[in-house]
Amino acid sequence: MTARVETMKRMRVKEALLNESIGQKVKLTGWVRTRRDSKGGFSFIELNDGSSMKSVQVLAESALPNYESEILNANIGSSIEVIGEVVASPGKGQTTEVKAESVKVVGFADPATYPLQKKGTSFEFLRSIAHLRPRTNTFGAIARVRNEICRSIHNFFQSRGFIYVHTPIITASDCEGAGQMFRVTSFDLLNVPRKEGSAEIDVEQDFFGRATHLTVSGQLEGEAYATALMNIYTFGPTFRAENSNTSRHLAEFWMVEPEMAFCDLEGNMECAEEFLKTIFTDVLSNCSDDMSFFNERIDKTVIETLKHIVESDFVRLPYTEAVEILEKSGQNFEFPVQWGIDLQSEHERYLTEQKFKKPVIVFDYPKDIKAFYMRLNDDGRTVRAMDVLVPKVGEIIGGSQREERLDILTERMKGCGLDPEEYWWYLDLRRFGTVPHAGFGLGLERTVQFVTGMGNIRDVIPFPRTPKSADF
Ligand code: ATP
Numbered sequence: 052m053t054a055r056v057e058t059m060k061r062m063r064v065k066e067a068l069l070n071e072s073i074g075q076k077v078k079l080t081g082w083v084r085t086r087r088d089s090k091g092g093f094s095f096i097e098l099n100d101g102s103s104m105k106s107v108q109v110l111a112e113s114a115l116p117n118y119e120s121e122i123l124n125a126n127i128g129s130s131i132e133v134i135g136e137v138v139a140s141p142g143k144g145q146t147t148e149v150k151a152e153s154v155k156v157v158g159f160a161d162p163a164t165y166p167l168q169k170k171g172t173s174f175e176f177l178r179s180i181a182h183l184r185p186r187t188n189t190f191g192a193i194a195r196v197r198n199e200i201c202r203s204i205h206n207f208f209q210s211r212g213f214i215y216v217h218t219p220i221i222t223a224s225d226c227e228g229a230g231q232m233f234r235v236t237s238f239d240l241l242n243v244p245r246k247e248g249s250a251e252i253d254v255e256q257d258f259f260g261r262a263t264h265l266t267v268s269g270q271l272e273g274e275a276y277a278t279a280l281m282n283i284y285t286f287g288p289t290f291r292a293e294n295s296n297t298s299r300h301l302a303e304f305w306m307v308e309p310e311m312a313f314c315d316l317e318g319n320m321e322c323a324e325e326f327l328k329t330i331f332t333d334v335l336s337n338c339s340d341d342m343s344f345f346n347e348r349i350d351k352t353v354i355e356t357l358k359h360i361v362e363s364d365f366v367r368l369p370y371t372e373a374v375e376i377l378e379k380s381g382q383n384f385e386f387p388v389q390w391g392i393d394l395q396s397e398h399e400r401y402l403t404e405q406k407f408k409k410p411v412i413v414f415d416y417p418k419d420i421k422a423f424y425m426r427l428n429d430d431g432r433t434v435r436a437m438d439v440l441v442p443k444v445g446e447i448i449g450g451s452q453r454e455e456r457l458d459i460l461t462e463r464m465k466g467c468g469l470d471p472e473e474y475w476w477y478l479d480l481r482r483f484g485t486v487p488h489a490g491f492g493l494g495l496e497r498t499v500q501f502v503t504g505m506g507n508i509r510d511v512i513p514f515p516r517t518p519k520s521a522d523f
């Protein structure tokens with residue numbers, strides 16, 4: 052005789068909410084979002100496990116042995132394990148619910164001290180409890196959308212044959228110029244070795260025997276791999292010690308940096324445009340519940356904006372023309388516009404939000420405001436740089452065609468006060484088999500910000516690092 056084994060499926064809430072699951076016996080785990088006790092002798096528990104925006108309603112009857120002792124004390128934030136059957140829900144607003152056979156409370160949360168009681172707590176307050184904020188609707192949705200964006204980024208490049216390259220986080224090269232980098236040292240700060248008879252720090256005694264920093268970009272190392280593997284991308288954390296306390300800057304943020312050999316600025320722009328459109332399309336189709344939430348609660352235009360961008364052609368605008376447009380705009384900018392200045396956020400936003408109402412790729416910037424490695428144009432005063440600007444966020448991508456000519460690159464370095472000797476290996480890439488090549492950097496958090504409509508970049512990374520703040 053064979054014993055009848057009842058099959059019980061471990062399920063995530065997302066699955067239990069589907070009509071197809073009706074009739075199945077399931078085990079669900081998660082955290083209590085709300086509990087309502089009815090006088091009729093049962094309770095409704097909203098159970099969420101992070102798999103979706105929606106929670107599943109669990110019906111727990113008072114006949115359960117631990118009803119009085121435990122279930123009635125399973126307050127908001129408690130963790131529970133539910134075994135029961137998925138049934139069609141008679142209530143409106145949901146199609147299924149779970150009729151519990153057992154509800155085990157795994158961990159209680161004291162309602163007197165659990166900080167996430169009320170709805171509608173401010174984002175400022177939630178930043179002070181960054182370890183608990185993923186349990187809210189907003190931060191759960193941000194985590195899922197951020198995940199989808201990362202998946203989309205890898206899919207985009209992998210499906211096109213790009214090789215994912217890991218560039219170092221501790222770097223000896225200063226990609227953009229000093230001042231904005233974090234120093235990496237193992238020196239005892241109370242007793243830093245000096246060179247004999249001098250105040251100068253003796254870096255030779257430091258861990259790496261030289262000055263090292265946290266990377267601001269993996270580009271230079273990325274170029275070494277692109278000039279061997281053709282198309283590569285890096286995707287990792289980058290660091291900037293600049294003291295910019297804005298809603299669009301973090302001291303630690305994630306950057307995606309593709310680099311393409313045998314590619315010029317036009318190819319770079321095409322790649323960037325297709326890349327952004329792919330990310331937005333993927334999020335719209337794979338995170339529809341979360342996106343509806345952002346559209347309703349955070350920014351009523353966010354879905355419409357993304358759809359519009361996917362369908363429109365990005366504007367391509369030379370810097371010189373951008374300056375002319377800004378000068379003639381009649382706007383009262385805080386920073387006056389004039390050829391040669393770096394565009395400020397207010398200028399970028401005017402171009403993309405008011406003038407063109409879609410993404411704008413500004414290119415051919417003055418060489419004096421851009422990095423040494425950008426390819427010099429024949430006019431001798433602009434370089435093949437490009438920034439992709441989007442509404443609200445401003446610059447989301449910065450990139451360029453790189454200078455592949457050894458002599459010009461060496462001159463540019465000297466002009467920027469850099470010692471070509473220090474960059475011997477980077478110059479080797481031009482000495483041996485040089486090719487036109489190009490790439491860009493996409494800020495992951497700016498992308499999440501743009502997609503979700505969240506106003507502050509501190510809210511789209513789990514544990515933000517900004518000036519005077521590295522809690523958690
Ligand atoms: P910005 O002018 O906005 O400060 P940047 O020109 O210094 O940016 P790049 O060096 O071109 O930035 O970096 C490439 C991309 O990385 C930017 O387009 C942006 O999306 C993102 N990024 C740059 N700095 C930060 C930061 N401090 N926090 C978050 N993302 C950033």
Ligand code: MN
Pocket residue numbers: 438446448449450
């Ligand atoms: Mn930039």
